[in-house]
Amino acid sequence: MIYKRSSALFAEAQKVIPGGVNSPVRAFKAVGGDPIFVEKAKGAYLYDVDGNKLIDYINSWGPMILGHAHKPVVDAVIEKAQKGTSFGMPTQIETEIAALAVSMVPNIDKIRFVNSGTEACMSAVRLARGYTGKDKIIKFAGCYHGHSDSFLIQAGSGAVTFGTPNSPGVTKGTAKDTLLARYNDIENVAALIAENKNEIACIIIEPVAGNMGCIPPAEGFLEALRKLCDAHNILLIFDEVMTGFRLAKGGAQELFNVAADIVTFGKVIGGGLPVGAFAARSEIMNHLAPLGPVYQAGTLSGNPLAMAAGLAMLKELNENPGIFESLAAKTEYLHKGMDAVFSETEIPYTINRVGSMISIHFSETSVTDFDTAALANNDSFKTFFHGLLEEGVYIAPSAFETWFLCESLTYDDLDATIEACRKVSKNM
Ligand code: PMP
Numbered sequence: 001m002i003y004k005r006s007s008a009l010f011a012e013a014q015k016v017i018p019g020g021v022n023s024p025v026r027a028f029k030a031v032g033g034d035p036i037f038v039e040k041a042k043g044a045y046l047y048d049v050d051g052n053k054l055i056d057y058i059n060s061w062g063p064m065i066l067g068h069a070h071k072p073v074v075d076a077v078i079e080k081a082q083k084g085t086s087f088g089m090p091t092q093i094e095t096e097i098a099a100l101a102v103s104m105v106p107n108i109d110k111i112r113f114v115n116s117g118t119e120a121c122m123s124a125v126r127l128a129r130g131y132t133g134k135d136k137i138i139k140f141a142g143c144y145h146g147h148s149d150s151f152l153i154q155a156g157s158g159a160v161t162f163g164t165p166n167s168p169g170v171t172k173g174t175a176k177d178t179l180l181a182r183y184n185d186i187e188n189v190a191a192l193i194a195e196n197k198n199e200i201a202c203i204i205i206e207p208v209a210g211n212m213g214c215i216p217p218a219e220g221f222l223e224a225l226r227k228l229c230d231a232h233n234i235l236l237i238f239d240e241v242m243t244g245f246r247l248a249k250g251g252a253q254e255l256f257n258v259a260a261d262i263v264t265f266g267k268v269i270g271g272g273l274p275v276g277a278f279a280a281r282s283e284i285m286n287h288l289a290p291l292g293p294v295y296q297a298g299t300l301s302g303n304p305l306a307m308a309a310g311l312a313m314l315k316e317l318n319e320n321p322g323i324f325e326s327l328a329a330k331t332e333y334l335h336k337g338m339d340a341v342f343s344e345t346e347i348p349y350t351i352n353r354v355g356s357m358i359s360i361h362f363s364e365t366s367v368t369d370f371d372t373a374a375l376a377n378n379d380s381f382k383t384f385f386h387g388l389l390e391e392g393v394y395i396a397p398s399a400f401e402t403w404f405l406c407e408s409l410t411y412d413d414l415d416a417t418i419e420a421c422r423k424v425s426k427n428m
Pocket of ligand 1 (some may be wrong): 116118144145206210240241
């Protein structure tokens, strides 16, 4: 495929934007080469500025669960835009989407909308600290909760792809309040709690990790976290920025039947517009300003275009819950197809999958946490990534990311992807 125009645009972008991108993973640094500039997208396909058509397995890193430029979402945004794009005043649609989200997700009474997943997680932690009166938090190595200071301690996603798991600019004072645990290791969490008795406000976790590739929670792990939190007066925060409204109507809480105290959202909840949210029982949410003392705000929060896109998206998911089964079936089909391809080769690999999240690590061992994810062979991943791109299949440009499937993908697309894997595997 030819990417001449993309490369030219990237050269221009680098003159005026750091690294040529507004979010690091887009730059292809982990896989080499120049990033692809998009012209437009429809359904499961991306169309780039060089005229290439690609099957998209990123889907804007998750939001486009029903495919790109989904008509009800686009129509809702256009209709709203004609009435004004922002007021900084209350609008009815904010209550409509809040009520719908609260009805779909277990264990939440109230929800506050923000503009990104980062804001949602940052605010959730502040709320947990304000509610419990404690300072420390536990996060898991390889989990990414956005780029706010407290979370850039062995974070996943771009933070690890670029080898800066502990970013300069995060003060020692901030870092000391973030305790690091190993994903899927409950003894490790219990030991941290014992060493920091009565000091831990919350445990924040991706209930299915998606920022070190896809890593499912081990059987019983989330339940055990819930028990530890109950025993030690610690709030359990599920970061459902990826999993919310994707794994089930009620997200990972519903799928695993484990209750969180605070849940954060992003991606699907905004239908592709900049939206995040955090939610909890009233008892916790009532600590937020203006009701309570924990401050949190946003000029563009609850923006009408963003709410219109999000509402159109959630309505469709709510009215057609079969979508989640359909997505999971497509993802299982892809998994089986890729298994059939790679099991015939000598290439070591592990495929992890939950619902419509899937990833492949070229690894000798199973991948259950950050350490085992980091053992995978990145050179094999690079070859795989560029090989797929040549075949018209676009996956995340880093092994430390999950793929997200969308409902517009057809079984022909999946067969084409499996066939592309077969071709690429011959050169690996
Ligand atoms: N939490 C998780 C689990 C995420 O995957 C991400 C982003 N990929 C974030 C938080 C941060 O969201 P945003 O990029 O919208 O700030």
